[in-house]
Amino acid sequence: xxxxxxxxxxxxxxxxxxxxxxxxxxxxxxxxxxxxxxxxxxxxxxxxxxxxxxxxxxxxxxxxxxxxxxxxxxxxxxxxxxxxxxxxxxxxxxxxxxxxxxxxxxxxxxxxxxxxxxxxxxxxxxxxxxxxxxxxxxxxxxxxxxxxxxxxxxxxxxxxxxxxxxxxxxxxxxxxxxxxxxxxxxxxxxxxxxxxxxxxxxxxxxxxxxxxxxxxxxxxxxxxxxxxxxxxxxxxxxxxxxxxxxxxxxxxxxxxxxxxxxxxxxxxxxxxxxxxxxxxxxxxxxxxxxxxxxxxxxxxxxxxxxxxxxxxxxxxxxxxxxxxxxxxxxxxxxxxxxxxxxxxxxxxxxxxxxxxxxxxxxxxxxxxxxxxxxxxxxxxxxxxxxxxxxxxxxxxxxxxxxxxxxxxxxxxxxxx
Amino acid sequence: xxxxxxxxxxxxxxxxxxxxxxxxxxxxxxxxxxxxxxxxxxxxxxxxxxxxxxxxxxxxxxxxxxxxxxxxxxxxxxxxxxxxxxxxxxxxxxxxxxxxxxxxxxxxxxxxxxxxxxxxxxxxxxxxxxxxxxxxxxxxxxxxxxxxxxxxxxxxxxxxxxxxxxxxxxxxxxxxxxxxxxxxxxxxxxxxxxxxxxxxxxxxxxxxxxxxxxxxxxxxxxxxxxxxxxxxxxxxxxxxxxxxxxxxxxxxxxxxxxxxxxxxxxxxxxxxxxxx
Numbered sequence: 183x184x185x186x187x188x189x190x191x192x193x194x195x196x197x198x199x200x201x202x203x204x205x206x207x208x209x210x211x212x213x214x215x216x217x218x219x220x221x222x223x224x225x226x227x228x229x230x231x232x233x234x235x236x237x238x239x240x241x242x243x244x245x246x247x248x249x250x251x252x253x254x255x256x257x258x259x260x261x262x263x264x265x266x267x268x269x270x271x272x273x274x275x276x277x278x279x280x281x282x283x284x285x286x287x288x289x290x291x292x293x294x295x296x297x298x299x300x301x302x303x304x305x306x307x308x309x310x311x312x313x314x315x316x317x318x319x320x321x322x323x324x325x326x327x328x329x330x331x332x333x334x335x336x337x338x339x340x341x342x343x344x345x346x347x348x349x350x351x352x353x354x355x356x357x358x359x360x361x362x363x364x365x366x367x368x369x370x371x372x373x374x375x376x377x378x379x380x381x382x383x384x385x386x387x388x389x390x391x392x393x394x395x396x397x398x399x400x401x402x403x404x405x406x407x408x409x410x411x412x413x414x415x416x417x418x419x420x421x422x423x424x425x426x427x428x429x430x431x432x433x434x435x436x437x438x439x440x441x442x443x444x445x446x447x448x449x450x451x452x453x454x455x456x457x458x459x460x461x462x463x464x465x466x467x468x469x470x471x472x473x474x475x476x477x478x479x480x481x482x483x484x485x486x487x488x489x490x491x492x493x494x495x496x497x498x499x500x501x502x503x504x505x506x507x508x509x510x511x512x513x514x515x516x517x518x519x520x521x522x523x524x525x526x527x528x529x530x531x532x533x534x535x536x537x538x539x540x541x542x543x544x545x546x547x548x549x550x551x552x553x554x555x556x557x558x559x560x561x562x563x564x565x566x567x568x569x570x571x572x573x574x575x576x577x578x579x580x581x582x583x584x585x586x587x588x589x590x591x592x593x594x595x596x597x598x
Numbered sequence: 599x600x601x602x603x604x605x606x607x608x609x610x611x612x613x614x615x616x617x618x619x620x621x622x623x624x625x626x627x628x629x630x631x632x633x634x635x636x637x638x639x640x641x642x643x644x645x646x647x648x649x650x651x652x653x654x655x656x657x658x659x660x661x662x663x664x665x666x667x668x669x670x671x672x673x674x675x676x677x678x679x680x681x682x683x684x685x686x687x688x689x690x691x692x693x694x695x696x697x698x699x700x701x702x703x704x705x706x707x708x709x710x711x712x713x714x715x716x717x718x719x720x721x722x723x724x725x726x727x728x729x730x731x732x733x734x735x736x737x738x739x740x741x742x743x744x745x746x747x748x749x750x751x752x753x754x755x756x757x758x759x760x761x762x763x764x765x766x767x768x769x770x771x772x773x774x775x776x777x778x779x780x781x782x783x784x785x786x787x788x789x790x791x792x793x794x795x796x797x798x799x800x801x802x803x804x805x806x807x808x809x810x811x812x813x814x815x816x817x818x819x820x821x822x823x824x825x826x827x828x829x830x831x832x833x834x835x836x837x838x839x840x841x842x843x844x845x846x847x848x849x850x851x852x853x854x855x856x857x858x859x860x861x862x863x864x865x866x867x868x869x870x871x872x873x874x
Binding site for chain 1: 674
């Protein structure tokens, strides 16, 4: 008996020794969780899976779509209402194939068309991190989709048209840095979800990737990341791009609207190396030659009247910060001269900024940002159209005038 | 019970909390705690305490500021607030936009947090604050709390003497039979509010007060539980709201418009915005 007990002790000691040895050699559990947390930030999971004032990753956030309202799911490790019973395989299948563990189809509001590019190792790390957060017992709210979109089988059609499953494949002709940037932008960053045109079926064709588009329901224009006439970064310095991504402000412009959220929740947490890699990639995909802007639909006389009134409005309300020549005081008071965000064909964003003002996000690198006042209550539709027409055409800017009707329509755009 | 508490126990004066004390309580940065965020917090804390110094420096011929950078002041940072709330938070001609100046910083901070989370709904404010961190909102609250432009002259009321009298009665005595406490029982005998969370009611126009009481009744304005104003507003009729709002808007500026220190008097019932 005694000897048996000793053997048992010895065996236990040996086992413990192995476990300790494993811990010492790889130090894995802590590492993988920290890496998973970092990657979950890169994927901005919290933007959708944490409700305002809600518990971390407990879901329940309403996501209005043109097809009805979706409610995000609980991805805490609660076994009943979260993903506590999932395996790493289940999680990878969701990320990679857009299917629940039981094979059910996931609505493509979850960016699995991008997340499919995420490697198995990164998926496992995110899963390990999600397993480590406090479980929250909170049932998922049923979606409220209109007929016929409440039929999940329709997703099959969407998948056939718009979903290409497969992990990221590095381009051997490019640098490791470029490939790392591409992996982050196309995969976890899911930048294409907004920066590609969305068609009536709620999809994006591959050939249109990063070509820009109006974000459904939000009425903000997500500019093209490839055209230098929009948010293409071809003639930006790497430093200006990394400043913008990490701090929300740069010498060339600041982020606002939905992009402020991305910087706030996600990009500000990325390492200098990863931010630089994204900048290198984004600069690389820009197209140097872009088509000229469409000519204005406004009659010339109306345009010149607008622009002349616009200068008066500008000098009175805007020049104190943005400068008489639109030079601004970058990075905090952005320049308007040679600012792509103002010149691009869609005037939605500059009109909305004048109407509603805004703050760039508070970030580690810029914790107390300067804000732009809202002018909706101060300026008439005509004055808004005039001042936006002015800043789009003054100082060598190559935008087109906008009408009072366009300004008026955006007064009712949703604000958050 | 909503009757005014007559307890005359002497509550000792508590010094206003230091920024550090407030920070240690509120530093739960949105969504996820992160060591790197602490750096932000520290920065903002330093910046918040430096506001006074920076403002003084600005008086000193704007020294140390390069010509191509905006002034490194809170005043410049909150310019986004001024079209609606006035350059020093004194309010504007728009009767629906409230005065901010001189209100207790804790109250202003609570409102900024509530707008950011959507607990208090007003889309232009919800939108502006959505991605601003706690320490910065706190610095904004401190900034407006520290501004003291003069209170405006009250405007003559458009309601009848009888309605004003009813408003005065409710505001100063309440209506115990209907569970309505007097405004003065929480907002103070001088209606100047109490540190850190109870706002003064002076310098506000009747339409704003009326709209806020309505917002509590309809749930578009809510506060931390127990949401005392929601309870109170729920007991008011439309006529009560009109009368109270009208009377409050006629109050002249007192000699000392500052909110009284925390604990100057006991509240008649629990209030989540003013923990004991």
